Amino acid sequence: xxxxxxxxxxxxxxxxxxxxxxxxxxxxxxxxxxxxxxxxxxxxxxxxxxxxxxxxxxxxxxxxxxxxxxxxxxxxxxxxxxxxxxxxxxxxxxxxxxxxxxxxxxxxxxxxxxxxxxxxxxxxxxxxxxxxxxxxxxxxxxxxxxxxxxxxxxxxxxxxxxxxxxxxxxxxxxxxxxxxxxxxxxxxxxxxxxxxxxxxxxxxxxxxxxxxxxxxxxxxxxxxxxxxxxxxxxxxxxxxxxxxxxxxxxxxxxxxxxxxxxxxxxxxxxxxxxxxxxxxxxxxxxxxxxxxxxxxxxxxxxx
Numbered sequence: 001x002x003x004x005x006x007x008x009x010x011x012x013x014x015x016x017x018x019x020x021x022x023x024x025x026x027x028x029x030x031x032x033x034x035x036x037x038x039x040x041x042x043x044x045x046x047x048x049x050x051x052x053x054x055x056x057x058x059x060x061x062x063x064x065x066x067x068x069x070x071x072x073x074x075x076x077x078x079x080x081x082x083x084x085x086x087x088x089x090x091x092x093x094x095x096x097x098x099x100x101x102x103x104x105x106x107x108x109x110x111x112x113x114x115x116x117x118x119x120x121x122x123x124x125x126x127x128x129x130x131x132x133x134x135x136x137x138x139x140x141x142x143x144x145x146x147x148x149x150x151x152x153x154x155x156x157x158x159x160x161x162x163x164x165x166x167x168x169x170x171x172x173x174x175x176x177x178x179x180x181x182x183x184x185x186x187x188x189x190x191x192x193x194x195x196x197x198x199x200x201x202x203x204x205x206x207x208x209x210x211x212x213x214x215x216x217x218x219x220x221x222x223x224x225x226x227x228x229x230x231x232x233x234x235x236x237x238x239x240x241x242x243x244x245x246x247x248x249x250x251x252x253x254x255x256x257x258x259x260x261x262x263x264x265x266x267x268x269x270x271x272x273x274x275x276x277x278x279x280x281x282x283x284x285x286x287x288x289x290x291x292x293x294x295x296x297x298x299x300x301x302x303x
Contacts, residue, residue, distance in 0.1 A: 001021060001029055001030070001031045002029070002030055002031070003026065003027065003028065003029060003030075004020075004023075004028040004029065004030050004047075005026050005028070005085060007030065007063065007080060007085070008080060009061050009080050009081075009082065011032075012049040012061055012062075012063060012080060013049075013061070014032075015032040015033070016035075016036070016048055016049040016121075016122055017032075017033045017034075017035040017036070017038070017046050017047070017048050017049075017122055018030040018031060018032055018033055018046065018047050018048075018063075019031050019032075019033040019044055019045070019046055020044070020045040020046065020047065020065075020240055022239055022240055024237070024265045024266075030047065033046060035122075036122065037122060037123045037124070037126075038066065038067050038122060038123070038124045038125075039067070039124065039125050040067055040068070040124070040125055040283075042067065043242075043243075043261070044240075045065065045067075045240050045261075045263055045264075046065070046067065047063045047064065047065050047066075048063060048064065048065075048066050048120050048121075048122035049061065049062075049063055049120070049121070049122065050062050050063050050064045050066070050077060050118050050119065050120045050121075051118065051119045051120075051121065052077070052079050052116055052117070052118045053116065053117045053118070054106070054108065054112070054113055054116055055112060055113060055114055055115055055116070056112065060079045060080075060081070060086075060106070061079070061080055062077065062078050062079040062080045062085075062086075062118075063077075063078055063080065064076060064077040064078065064118065064120055064129075065263070065264075066120040066122065066124050066129040067124055067263075068228065068229075068263060068283055069124075069129050069131065070226060070228055070229075071202070072088065072089045072133065072137055073089055073137075073139060073264065073281065074263060074264060074281060075089075075129075075131070076089050076264065077089070077116075077118055077133060079106070079116075081105045081106065083104075083105040084101070084102070084105045086102045086103075086105055086106060087102070088116070088133050088136055088137070089136075089137055089138070089139075090136070090137075090138040090139070091138065091139050091266045091278075092138055092139065093138055094136065094138060099136065110136075114133065114134055114135055115132050115133060115134050116132070116133040117130070117131070117132050117133075118130065118131055118132075118133065139266060202224040202225065202226045202231075203224060203225050203226065203295065203298040203299065204223065204224050205222055205223065205224060205225055205298070206221060206222070206223070207221065207222045207248060207249060207250065207251065208220075208221060208222075208248075208249045209221070209222050209230075209232055209246055209247065209248045209249065210246070210247040210249075211232070211238060211244055211245065211246045211247070212244075212245050213238040213239060213242055213243070213244045213245070214242065216238055216239075218234055218236040218238065219234065220232040220233055220234030220236075220279070221233045221234070222248065223279070225295060225298070226295075227292070227295060228283055228284060229260060229263070229281060229282045229283040229284050230281070230282050230284075231266075231279060231280070231281050231282075232279055232280055232281075232282060233278060233279040234278075234279055234280070235278065237262070237265045237279070237280045238262050238280065239262065240261070240262045240263065240264075240265070242261065243259055243260075243261060243285065244259065244260050244261055244262060244282060245257070245258075245259055246258045246259070246260065246282070248291075250294060256288065256290055256291055256294070258284055258288055258291060259284070259285045259286065260282040260283055260284040260285050261282065261283060261285065262280045262281070262282060263281050263282065263283045264280065264281040265279070265280045265281075266278055266279045266280065266281070
Protein backbone atom coordinates (compact mmCIF):
# COMPACT_ATOMS: atom_id res chain seq x y z
CA UNK A 1 0.00 0.00 0.00
CA UNK A 2 1.25 3.50 -0.86
CA UNK A 3 0.13 7.06 -0.49
CA UNK A 4 -1.16 8.34 -3.82
CA UNK A 5 1.18 11.33 -3.62
CA UNK A 6 4.14 8.93 -3.37
CA UNK A 7 3.30 6.99 -6.56
CA UNK A 8 6.36 7.00 -8.86
CA UNK A 9 7.18 6.47 -12.51
CA UNK A 10 8.66 3.09 -11.56
CA UNK A 11 5.45 2.10 -9.74
CA UNK A 12 3.32 2.81 -12.81
CA UNK A 13 5.76 1.00 -15.10
CA UNK A 14 5.63 -2.08 -12.86
CA UNK A 15 1.84 -2.04 -12.34
CA UNK A 16 -0.51 -0.20 -14.69
CA UNK A 17 -3.62 -0.35 -12.47
CA UNK A 18 -3.91 0.67 -8.80
CA UNK A 19 -6.95 0.41 -6.53
CA UNK A 20 -7.97 3.41 -4.43
CA UNK A 21 -8.22 2.38 -0.77
CA UNK A 22 -9.60 5.59 0.72
CA UNK A 23 -8.41 8.80 2.34
CA UNK A 24 -8.20 12.36 1.03
CA UNK A 25 -5.42 14.77 0.10
CA UNK A 26 -1.95 13.63 1.13
CA UNK A 27 -3.43 10.66 3.00
CA UNK A 28 -5.17 9.02 0.01
CA UNK A 29 -3.99 5.41 -0.28
CA UNK A 30 -3.67 3.05 -3.27
CA UNK A 31 -2.57 -0.56 -3.77
CA UNK A 32 -1.43 -2.36 -6.95
CA UNK A 33 -4.15 -4.34 -8.74
CA UNK A 34 -3.69 -7.21 -11.16
CA UNK A 35 -5.99 -5.80 -13.83
CA UNK A 36 -5.51 -5.29 -17.55
CA UNK A 37 -8.91 -3.66 -18.15
CA UNK A 38 -11.56 -1.69 -16.25
CA UNK A 39 -15.33 -1.35 -16.34
CA UNK A 40 -18.03 1.05 -15.19
CA UNK A 41 -19.51 -1.94 -13.38
CA UNK A 42 -16.50 -2.26 -11.07
CA UNK A 43 -17.47 -1.92 -7.41
CA UNK A 44 -14.10 -0.39 -6.55
CA UNK A 45 -12.29 2.72 -7.83
CA UNK A 46 -9.11 2.36 -9.90
CA UNK A 47 -6.47 4.61 -11.40
CA UNK A 48 -4.48 3.56 -14.46
CA UNK A 49 -1.16 4.49 -16.04
CA UNK A 50 -1.69 7.23 -18.63
CA UNK A 51 0.43 8.73 -21.41
CA UNK A 52 0.59 12.54 -21.56
CA UNK A 53 1.95 14.77 -24.33
CA UNK A 54 2.71 18.46 -23.78
CA UNK A 55 2.11 21.18 -26.37
CA UNK A 56 5.66 20.80 -27.72
CA UNK A 57 5.20 17.06 -28.27
CA UNK A 58 7.25 15.89 -25.29
CA UNK A 59 5.86 12.71 -23.66
CA UNK A 60 5.39 12.20 -19.93
CA UNK A 61 4.05 9.28 -17.85
CA UNK A 62 1.30 9.65 -15.29
CA UNK A 63 -2.11 8.35 -14.29
CA UNK A 64 -5.82 9.14 -14.25
CA UNK A 65 -9.08 7.60 -13.03
CA UNK A 66 -10.41 6.64 -16.48
CA UNK A 67 -13.70 4.88 -15.71
CA UNK A 68 -15.70 8.11 -15.52
CA UNK A 69 -14.39 10.57 -18.11
CA UNK A 70 -17.39 12.91 -17.94
CA UNK A 71 -15.20 15.67 -16.49
CA UNK A 72 -11.66 16.46 -15.40
CA UNK A 73 -12.76 16.34 -11.75
CA UNK A 74 -13.51 12.64 -12.14
CA UNK A 75 -10.54 11.83 -14.39
CA UNK A 76 -8.13 13.72 -12.09
CA UNK A 77 -5.18 13.41 -14.53
CA UNK A 78 -1.68 13.64 -13.04
CA UNK A 79 1.77 13.66 -14.66
CA UNK A 80 4.41 11.93 -12.53
CA UNK A 81 7.98 13.26 -12.64
CA UNK A 82 11.08 12.34 -10.65
CA UNK A 83 10.64 15.53 -8.62
CA UNK A 84 6.90 15.69 -7.98
CA UNK A 85 3.43 14.99 -9.29
CA UNK A 86 1.95 17.56 -11.67
CA UNK A 87 -1.79 17.99 -11.24
CA UNK A 88 -4.33 19.52 -13.63
CA UNK A 89 -7.32 19.44 -11.29
CA UNK A 90 -7.46 21.03 -7.84
CA UNK A 91 -10.25 20.86 -5.29
CA UNK A 92 -9.97 24.62 -4.69
CA UNK A 93 -8.19 27.74 -5.95
CA UNK A 94 -4.45 27.22 -6.35
CA UNK A 95 -1.67 29.76 -5.87
CA UNK A 96 0.83 30.85 -8.49
CA UNK A 97 3.81 29.47 -6.57
CA UNK A 98 2.23 26.02 -6.41
CA UNK A 99 1.83 25.92 -10.18
CA UNK A 100 5.27 27.41 -10.80
CA UNK A 101 6.79 24.48 -8.88
CA UNK A 102 4.79 22.07 -11.04
CA UNK A 103 5.94 23.60 -14.30
CA UNK A 104 9.54 23.66 -13.06
CA UNK A 105 9.34 19.89 -12.57
CA UNK A 106 8.46 19.66 -16.27
CA UNK A 107 11.14 22.18 -17.26
CA UNK A 108 8.41 24.48 -18.61
CA UNK A 109 6.38 27.56 -17.86
CA UNK A 110 2.58 27.46 -17.82
CA UNK A 111 1.96 28.72 -21.37
CA UNK A 112 4.44 26.15 -22.73
CA UNK A 113 2.53 23.22 -21.23
CA UNK A 114 -0.93 23.52 -22.78
CA UNK A 115 -2.78 22.03 -24.44
CA UNK A 116 -1.91 18.64 -22.97
CA UNK A 117 -3.23 15.51 -24.62
CA UNK A 118 -3.58 12.20 -22.81
CA UNK A 119 -4.25 8.55 -23.57
CA UNK A 120 -4.95 5.77 -21.07
CA UNK A 121 -3.96 2.44 -22.68
CA UNK A 122 -5.92 0.43 -20.10
CA UNK A 123 -9.30 -0.17 -21.81
CA UNK A 124 -12.54 0.78 -20.06
CA UNK A 125 -15.40 -1.43 -21.25
CA UNK A 126 -13.45 -2.06 -24.44
CA UNK A 127 -12.63 1.56 -25.30
CA UNK A 128 -9.50 3.67 -24.90
CA UNK A 129 -10.01 6.93 -23.01
CA UNK A 130 -8.26 9.93 -24.57
CA UNK A 131 -8.67 13.67 -24.26
CA UNK A 132 -7.25 17.18 -24.22
CA UNK A 133 -6.50 19.32 -21.15
CA UNK A 134 -6.60 23.01 -22.17
CA UNK A 135 -5.67 24.46 -18.77
CA UNK A 136 -5.59 23.97 -15.00
CA UNK A 137 -9.06 23.87 -13.47
CA UNK A 138 -10.50 23.79 -9.97
CA UNK A 139 -13.82 23.07 -8.33
CA UNK A 140 -16.38 25.81 -7.65
CA UNK A 141 -17.82 23.55 -4.94
CA UNK A 142 -14.98 24.47 -2.55
CA UNK A 143 -14.67 28.15 -1.71
CA UNK A 144 -11.38 29.98 -1.73
CA UNK A 145 -9.99 31.15 1.59
CA UNK A 146 -10.53 34.88 2.17
CA UNK A 147 -7.78 37.00 0.64
CA UNK A 148 -6.17 39.89 2.53
CA UNK A 149 -6.96 43.42 1.42
CA UNK A 150 -4.92 45.00 -1.34
CA UNK A 151 -1.87 46.92 -0.22
CA UNK A 152 -2.65 49.80 -2.54
CA UNK A 153 -4.83 50.79 -5.46
CA UNK A 154 -1.78 50.53 -7.70
CA UNK A 155 -1.24 46.92 -6.65
CA UNK A 156 -4.88 46.10 -7.37
CA UNK A 157 -4.75 47.67 -10.85
CA UNK A 158 -1.33 46.59 -12.08
CA UNK A 159 -1.68 46.69 -15.86
CA UNK A 160 1.19 44.25 -16.29
CA UNK A 161 -0.75 41.51 -14.50
CA UNK A 162 -1.93 38.51 -16.54
CA UNK A 163 -5.62 38.70 -17.42
CA UNK A 164 -6.71 35.59 -19.30
CA UNK A 165 -8.11 32.53 -17.53
CA UNK A 166 -5.31 30.49 -19.08
CA UNK A 167 -2.65 32.56 -17.34
CA UNK A 168 -4.15 34.01 -14.20
CA UNK A 169 -6.88 35.75 -12.24
CA UNK A 170 -6.29 38.74 -10.00
CA UNK A 171 -6.58 38.23 -6.25
CA UNK A 172 -7.22 41.08 -3.84
CA UNK A 173 -3.67 40.87 -2.47
CA UNK A 174 -2.05 41.21 -5.88
CA UNK A 175 -1.10 37.53 -6.29
CA UNK A 176 -2.71 35.30 -8.92
CA UNK A 177 -4.71 32.14 -9.15
CA UNK A 178 -3.35 30.40 -12.24
CA UNK A 179 -6.40 28.27 -12.74
CA UNK A 180 -9.97 28.42 -13.97
CA UNK A 181 -13.04 27.53 -11.87
CA UNK A 182 -15.36 25.21 -13.76
CA UNK A 183 -18.14 22.76 -13.42
CA UNK A 184 -16.25 20.13 -15.34
CA UNK A 185 -17.03 19.66 -19.02
CA UNK A 186 -16.87 16.56 -21.15
CA UNK A 187 -13.25 16.48 -22.41
CA UNK A 188 -12.70 15.71 -26.10
CA UNK A 189 -11.86 12.08 -26.61
CA UNK A 190 -11.68 9.45 -29.30
CA UNK A 191 -12.19 5.72 -29.41
CA UNK A 192 -15.80 5.81 -28.21
CA UNK A 193 -18.17 3.29 -29.68
CA UNK A 194 -20.90 4.56 -32.03
CA UNK A 195 -24.12 5.22 -30.16
CA UNK A 196 -22.38 5.03 -26.79
CA UNK A 197 -24.35 6.69 -23.99
CA UNK A 198 -22.85 9.93 -22.70
CA UNK A 199 -23.28 11.10 -19.12
CA UNK A 200 -24.25 14.57 -20.29
CA UNK A 201 -23.74 18.03 -18.79
CA UNK A 202 -23.79 18.93 -15.11
CA UNK A 203 -26.77 20.96 -13.86
CA UNK A 204 -26.29 23.27 -10.83
CA UNK A 205 -28.87 22.60 -8.10
CA UNK A 206 -29.39 23.09 -4.34
CA UNK A 207 -31.23 20.10 -2.86
CA UNK A 208 -30.94 18.19 0.38
CA UNK A 209 -29.96 14.53 0.23
CA UNK A 210 -29.79 11.90 2.98
CA UNK A 211 -27.32 9.06 2.46
CA UNK A 212 -26.41 5.87 4.27
CA UNK A 213 -23.77 3.21 3.81
CA UNK A 214 -23.84 0.17 6.06
CA UNK A 215 -24.28 1.68 9.54
CA UNK A 216 -23.03 5.14 8.54
CA UNK A 217 -25.55 7.90 7.80
CA UNK A 218 -25.32 11.55 6.81
CA UNK A 219 -27.00 14.52 5.17
CA UNK A 220 -25.67 16.89 2.53
CA UNK A 221 -26.60 19.32 -0.21
CA UNK A 222 -26.42 18.35 -3.89
CA UNK A 223 -24.63 21.12 -5.79
CA UNK A 224 -24.75 19.59 -9.29
CA UNK A 225 -26.33 16.65 -11.06
CA UNK A 226 -25.69 14.86 -14.32
CA UNK A 227 -27.06 11.78 -16.01
CA UNK A 228 -24.37 9.65 -14.41
CA UNK A 229 -24.12 11.10 -10.93
CA UNK A 230 -23.92 14.10 -8.62
CA UNK A 231 -21.71 16.08 -6.27
CA UNK A 232 -22.76 16.31 -2.61
CA UNK A 233 -21.46 18.98 -0.22
CA UNK A 234 -21.09 17.61 3.30
CA UNK A 235 -18.45 17.42 6.04
CA UNK A 236 -19.20 13.71 6.46
CA UNK A 237 -17.89 11.75 3.50
CA UNK A 238 -18.75 8.04 3.14
CA UNK A 239 -16.20 5.42 2.09
CA UNK A 240 -15.26 4.89 -1.53
CA UNK A 241 -16.46 1.65 -3.10
CA UNK A 242 -19.32 0.18 -0.99
CA UNK A 243 -22.84 0.87 -2.21
CA UNK A 244 -24.41 4.13 -1.08
CA UNK A 245 -28.16 4.65 -0.70
CA UNK A 246 -29.42 8.18 -1.37
CA UNK A 247 -32.73 9.87 -0.62
CA UNK A 248 -32.98 13.04 -2.69
CA UNK A 249 -35.52 15.64 -1.56
CA UNK A 250 -36.87 17.39 -4.67
CA UNK A 251 -38.13 21.00 -4.58
CA UNK A 252 -41.75 19.90 -5.15
CA UNK A 253 -41.75 17.72 -2.03
CA UNK A 254 -41.18 14.40 -3.79
CA UNK A 255 -38.28 12.12 -2.97
CA UNK A 256 -36.01 10.06 -5.18
CA UNK A 257 -34.45 6.84 -3.90
CA UNK A 258 -31.16 6.14 -5.67
CA UNK A 259 -28.12 3.91 -5.31
CA UNK A 260 -24.53 4.63 -6.28
CA UNK A 261 -20.97 4.70 -5.04
CA UNK A 262 -18.51 7.39 -4.04
CA UNK A 263 -15.88 7.91 -6.73
CA UNK A 264 -14.08 10.94 -5.33
CA UNK A 265 -13.92 13.10 -2.23
CA UNK A 266 -13.19 16.81 -2.20
CA UNK A 267 -11.11 18.61 0.39
CA UNK A 268 -10.50 22.30 0.98
CA UNK A 269 -7.95 24.39 -0.94
CA UNK A 270 -4.49 22.77 -1.00
CA UNK A 271 -5.75 19.48 0.55
CA UNK A 272 -3.77 18.18 3.51
CA UNK A 273 -4.33 15.78 6.42
CA UNK A 274 -5.48 18.75 8.52
CA UNK A 275 -8.12 19.93 6.03
CA UNK A 276 -11.40 18.01 6.34
CA UNK A 277 -13.23 16.75 3.28
CA UNK A 278 -16.09 18.99 2.17
CA UNK A 279 -17.97 16.76 -0.25
CA UNK A 280 -17.98 13.78 -2.56
CA UNK A 281 -18.86 12.75 -6.10
CA UNK A 282 -21.29 9.88 -6.67
CA UNK A 283 -21.66 7.67 -9.72
CA UNK A 284 -25.17 6.22 -9.88
CA UNK A 285 -25.44 2.44 -10.05
CA UNK A 286 -28.49 2.20 -12.33
CA UNK A 287 -30.79 4.30 -14.48
CA UNK A 288 -33.84 5.78 -12.73
CA UNK A 289 -36.77 6.98 -14.88
CA UNK A 290 -37.79 9.51 -12.21
CA UNK A 291 -34.23 10.85 -11.96
CA UNK A 292 -33.97 11.11 -15.76
CA UNK A 293 -37.30 12.95 -15.86
CA UNK A 294 -36.15 15.46 -13.25
CA UNK A 295 -32.90 16.08 -15.16
CA UNK A 296 -34.90 16.65 -18.34
CA UNK A 297 -36.97 19.26 -16.51
CA UNK A 298 -33.77 20.99 -15.35
CA UNK A 299 -32.40 21.02 -18.88
CA UNK A 300 -35.59 22.48 -20.34
CA UNK A 301 -36.08 25.02 -17.57
CA UNK A 302 -36.08 28.61 -18.95
CA UNK A 303 -32.80 30.42 -18.30
